[in-house]
Amino acid sequence: MRTDVLVIGGGPNGLTAAALLAKAGLKAVVLERRETVGGAAVTEEFHPGFRASTVAHTAGPFRASLLTELGLDQDGLFLEPEPRLFAPLPDRRHLSLFGDPAKTAAEIRRFSSKDAERWPEFDASLRRIAAALGEVLALTPPDLDRPRARDLLPFFGVGWALRRLGRKDGQNLLRWGPMAVADFVAEWFETDLLRAVIAARGIQGAFAGRGRPEPPRTSCCRPRPRGAAARARPCWSRAGWAPSPRPWPGRHDASARTCARALRSSGSR
């Protein structure tokens, strides 16, 4: 067998790479070790009739431009549960966060009116910073040794976007970057549960405790897909700090499968 490109591994990244290469006219073959594509983004019937997103159970941050490019956005791929997040306490109190900052603020007011007042500002400030930072996700990291102008140029754009944030947000970004997420949330809120819920987003996938610097940049400010605004209310990614659209279990591999479908329709196998 002879092909232009072999992609090892049929997870979301392998499939995306293959799909984009195929769209560009190359013949791409994806080789997946398991019997199903998806890698860690996979839905399996682990018990007759029960299908679970076996590994990753929320999706994102999915690049909005990819949705369009791969023609995935017709499929109603993402669901947005409301409330986005529900956090119970052992003493029967609980906290829910919603897509709508005003509704979330009302919920937080049951714990602290001071925190409730700060929520919209927190929400807005992070959104602005995330939007500016979001550009970075689509860029190839420049080679430090032999930086090429074409890799570096977009970073001036990001730099400019960051400067445009203004003094306050810009300074906050620089300060928050290296901070422990526990310190970061403590600056904003007094309610322990609210702090914990936001901080929990800061330690997913990282081997460091809450008290250790875990850049809120990477944990809390994952930018939402920009183009998704057309379909979804402004909100950040599934893995972002604010609970946001997340595919239900069972729907999860839909993204991988649709990706695979897009792939086949563009000539890969």
Place this chain on the structure above:
Amino acid sequence: MARTYDAIVIGGGHNGLVSAAYLARAGKKVLVLERRHVLGGAAVTEEVFPGFRFSVCSYVVSLLRPEIIRELDLPRHGLEILPLDGTFTPLPSGDFLWRMNDHARTRREIYRHSPTDAEAYDEYAKAMVDMARFVKPILSMVPPDPFSFDLPGFARLLELGQRFRRLPRLSQHRLLQLMTMSAADMLDQWFETDVLKATMSASGIIGTFLGVRSPGTAYVLLHHYMGEIDGAFRSWGFSRGGTGAISLAIAAAAREAGVEIRTEAPVERIKAKNGRATGVVLAGGEEVEATVVLSSADPNVTFLRLCEPGALGAEFLGEVRRYKFRGSSGKVNLALGALPDFTCRPGPGPHLRGAISISPSVEYMERAYDDAKYGDFSRRPYVDIVIPSLTDPSVAPPGKHVLSCFVQYAPYRLREGTWDEKREAFGDTVIDTIAQYAPNLKKIILHRQVLTPLDLEREWSLTEGNIFQGELSLEQLFFLRPVPGWARYRTPLRNLYLCGSATHPGGGIMGAPGRIAALEVLRDWDRGKVA
């Protein structure tokens, strides 16, 4: 009538004195006001027990800027630095790790633990020197403000970028990693010997409320690596007569330049009129006027206690309140009738002349932090011990010794009880910890002084007992120290400047903040921005 000066410096610590000396040398009439009876701030020598003189707080020196030593001619004023001979780490197993100032011997010693580490040690030392050389000029730089159109600032940043590009490739990669990694992770990349990593990682946590596995601590490690005495990197030393002798040498240089110094002169308030600082009011009501006021106190003391409410904007004060202190260390000073005898290397010997580090493993260090995270002092703390009387016999009666322990962690906020209740228990823990390695210790103690973070706050006005006037964590360094937008020694109150460790480049007996602040004041003066 109030007396009038060109400049008043609040606080007679080493930074305040350095500022005063530089201003006076430029022809200004300067007054230094120190609250305590003795000069030096935390760089102070005191006869705590008759015949025993202790470097009560800060106990070793390495970061003192060579340009200050040169420009103020400190050796002529009595400064003499004696070398600190290596680091000795006893192990519970009966073994030890002893790194000496002699490179070949250290290499042989590390080889005994691991031949691969001995190889790596050479390369590591070279890499760290490379990186320290790169970072070092930053220490004498006024931080640029990335959010104002400040051309000289941009030029400095650009120059920094240029120099970064000229670094060897590997150093570039390492430096980028170093800025954000944890000390333990960084050392894992180099070495396999646990005790070597543990002892080295200790430099990464000093004065912070972080553990050796917390990201950001690798940079603190580098900060401590930049020490230089007589231009040699990574050499720490004692000053003859204790660290207070450094302050006294600077004070002598300042007096020679015409500075007037008053002790037991606590400032109660900074006077302000029309958005400008105009002088100070002393406890007791005496008023002293000056064209500019420099405060070497930390931002909490300066802005929240000394400034009148309303003299500064609410937003600025919000940022000041956000600045993290979180003192995490204490000090135990012992007067000894004889020398401690370590089981792993019995008898007196050169191993006692350097630092003795209780840091047997990386896990030990991290567990010490675990206790502190939840509001207790470490049950088995990291202890850095020195016995300066071996190098400088003038500090103790003949045949007797002073032993000084830097102890981490001792969190300022305790989960239960107060430091007044727990002071002695803390002292006992430290002594028990050392006695595990040197069992004769308890029998030879004549006197002991235990300093908790609360004591550092009460006696030295170090908020929350932070020895660096604020954590040396990445979000509080360079153009973010102490407050973003106000990292250039100036404050929202005109003619009021900060000149202490809470400003760039931070703590340690470095003197750099005091010097740069004074030069900035003079620059403003020349440009007519003062008065």
